[in-house]
Amino acid sequence: KQEVTQIPAALSVPEGENLVLNCSFTDSAIYNLQWFRQDPGKGLTSLLLIQSSQREQTSGRLNASLDKSSGRSTLYIAASQPGDSATYLCAVKRAGGFKTIFGAGTRLFVKA
Amino acid sequence: GAGVSQSPSNKVTEKGKDVELRCDPISGHTALYWYRQSLGQGLEFLIYFQGNSAPDKSGLPSDRFSAERTGGSVSTLTIQRTQQEDSAVYLCASSRPMETQYFGPGTRLLVL
Numbered sequence: 599k600q601e602v603t604q605i606p607a608a609l610s611v612p613e614g615e616n617l618v619l620n621c622s623f624t625d626s627a628i629y630n631l632q633w634f635r636q637d638p639g640k641g642l643t644s645l646l647l648i649q650s651s652q653r654e655q656t657s658g659r660l661n662a663s664l665d666k667s668s669g670r671s672t673l674y675i676a677a678s679q680p681g682d683s684a685t686y687l688c689a690v691k692r693a694g695g696f697k698t699i700f701g702a703g704t705r706l707f708v709k710a
Numbered sequence: 711g712a713g714v715s716q717s718p719s720n721k722v723t724e725k726g727k728d729v730e731l732r733c734d735p736i737s738g739h740t741a742l743y744w745y746r747q748s749l750g751q752g753l754e755f756l757i758y759f760q761g762n763s764a765p766d767k768s769g770l771p772s773d774r775f776s777a778e779r780t781g782g783s784v785s786t787l788t789i790q791r792t793q794q795e796d797s798a799v800y801l802c803a804s805s806r807p808m809e810t811q812y813f814g815p816g817t818r819l820l821v822l
Contacts, residue, residue, distance in 0.1 A: 602752075629808065641714075641801060641813035642753075687752065691808070696766055698743065698811070700753040 600625040602690050604701035611678055612709050619673040619704045621688030626666045629694075633662050633673050634687040636703070642687065646673070650693065678708045712736070714814035716802050722820045723792055731787045731817045735804030742785050743811060744777055748798040756800075759785065760807060792821045 601624045611617055621631070630649045634642040646655045646662040648671070654663040661674040675682060688701040715734045723729050735742050744756040755769040759779045770776070774793075779785040789796055797820050803811040 632810065634813075641815045642803075642811075644810045644812065647810050689753075696741070696743075696758045696760065696808075697755050697768065699755065700745075702752040 600628075600690060600692055600699045602688055602699050602701040604686075604688055604704050606704055607702065608705040608707075610707040610709065613678060613680060615678050615708075616674070616676050617678055617706075619675070619686050619688075619706070621671040621673070621701055623669045623671075623690045623699075625692065626669055627693045628666065629691045631662075631664055631671050632689045632691070632698075633660075633671075634689060636685045636687060638684075645686075675706075678706075680708045680710045682706060683708050714802055714804050714812055716800075716814040716817050718817060719815065720818045720820075722822065724822055725794060726791055728788065728790045729792055729819065731789075731800050731819070733785045733787070733802030733804075733814060735783065735785070735802070736812055737783075739804035739806055739812070740782065741805045741807050741811075742779060743803040743805075744785070744787050745801045745803070746771075746798045747801060747816070753801065756787070789819075792819075794821050797821045 605620045632647045633645045648664040659676040685703040685705045687703045691698045717732045740761045742759040745753040757777045758766040774790045777787045799816040801816045803813045805811045
């Protein structure tokens with residue numbers, strides 16, 4: 599059974615700091631891994647999607663890496679801004695299926 | 711273009727009543743997902759529809775929960791004889807097969 603864990607559960611940093619959010623999964627037979635952002639009271643917004651054959655994806659100040667063999671992914675946020683404050687969710691889609699398993703998220707607060 | 715829409719945005723009901731939640735996916739997206747997010751928890755997969763294939767219902771928590779998708783577009787999630795533990799945010803997402811999921815704003819359900 600696939601389990602997805604995100605560490606830390608919450609993080610508070612000063613504006614401008616670079617930071618790393620961690621995601622680990624127990625079953626390496628995945629189709630893809632996706633990072634989402636969720637603002638309070640809102641739905642989810644997709645940030646980056648990494649296919650199982652890829653090692654990383656980049657979008658602006660965001661970089662996500664994937665190491666299937668060790669069951670880990672990291673989301674790197676450069677030069678953090680107060681507008682980055684949100685909950686960041688990691689989601690894994692299993693190979694050969696459609697079910698997507700989400701982590702509990704990391705709540706990020708960037709102080710101005 | 712228009713995103714995923716859900717209605718109602720909020721629903722308050724009494725224990726034992728039935729509720730229906732609606733999801734309108736992005737036009738052209740053949741895949742549709744329902745998730746549940748309880749307070750402080752990650753997203754819990756409920757059900758997945760793909761085109762005319764039989765849905766993956768493996769995440770439905772009990773037989774009080776059912777969902778249908780008419781004409782390959784709009785989907786309705788029905789909860790019969792609601793219980794207080796059903797209180798949560800119900801999120802719908804749509805996608806092209808195996809691609810990025812786009813989420814709606816969710817329906818906040820409160821069972822009194």
